[in-house]
Amino acid sequence: MKHRLFAIGSFAGYMLIDFATIAFSIMASYKIYRVLELGKQVFYPKLGIIPLSLSLSLGVVFILFLFGAYKNESSLLNVSEIKSVVKGISLGFLLLSAVLMFGRIELSRYVLFFSYVSSLLLVMIERSVLYHILPLTKTAKGWNRRILIYGAGELGSALFRAIANSPKLGILPIGFVDDNPEKADTI
Secondary structure (H helix, E strand, O other), rough: OOOHHHHHHHHHHHHHHHHHHHHHHHHHHHHHHHHHHHHHHHOOOOOHHHHHHHHHHHHHHHHHHEEEEEEOOOOHHHHHHHHHHHHHHHHHHHHHHHHHHHHHOOOOHHHHHHHHHHHHHHHHHHHHHHHHHHHHHHHHOOOOOOEEEEEHHHHHHHHHHHOOOOHOOOOOEEEEEEOOOOHOOOO
16 A cells, blocks of 8 residues: 555656656746847747746646656666656657647747757656655665565676666565575675
8 A cells, every 4th residue: 555655646746846847947948048149039928938838848748648757667777767758758849849830829949949958858867866766765664675586696696786776666685595505695
C-alpha cells in the first residue's frame, strides 16, 4: 500500500514539476527575447505571457503523459525516461507551434525556439536530479526492496553495478550469495 501511495505522489509530483519548469522556460524565453531585442518584437501585456505559458506548458505535459513520461517504471540509467521526455517535448512544441500558427496566436518564433530548447534542457536536468534524489527518500523511509544477488563473479558484479546505478528501480542489493568460498571478500 505504501509503495502505491509513493508512486501516485511521485507521478503527480513529476507532472507538477514538469509543468512549472516548462512554464518558467516559456516566460524566461520571452524575457530573453525582449532583452536581446530579436525579431519584430511581439509585445504582450505584462500579465499576457503568463496565461499563454501556462496553457502551453499544460499542453506539453499532456503530450508527455501520452508518451509515457510519467510511468512508474524505471530503466537502467534512466535512458527510456529521458527518451520519452525528449520525444514528448519535441512533439509537444511541434504541435503547439502548429496550433499557434493556425490559430493565429502571435508568439515569436524566437520565443518558441528558446522555449523549446530551455524546456528540453531544464526538464532533462530536473529529471536527472529527481532520478537521484527521490530514491534517497525511498531508502530513508525503507521502501526499497532488499535483494541478495546469487553469484559473486563477473555477472553478479555487473548486475550489482547496474542496479546501484539505477536507484529509481527501488532495489537495494544488500549482499551476494555464492557457493564458491574463494569469492568471499572479492567484491
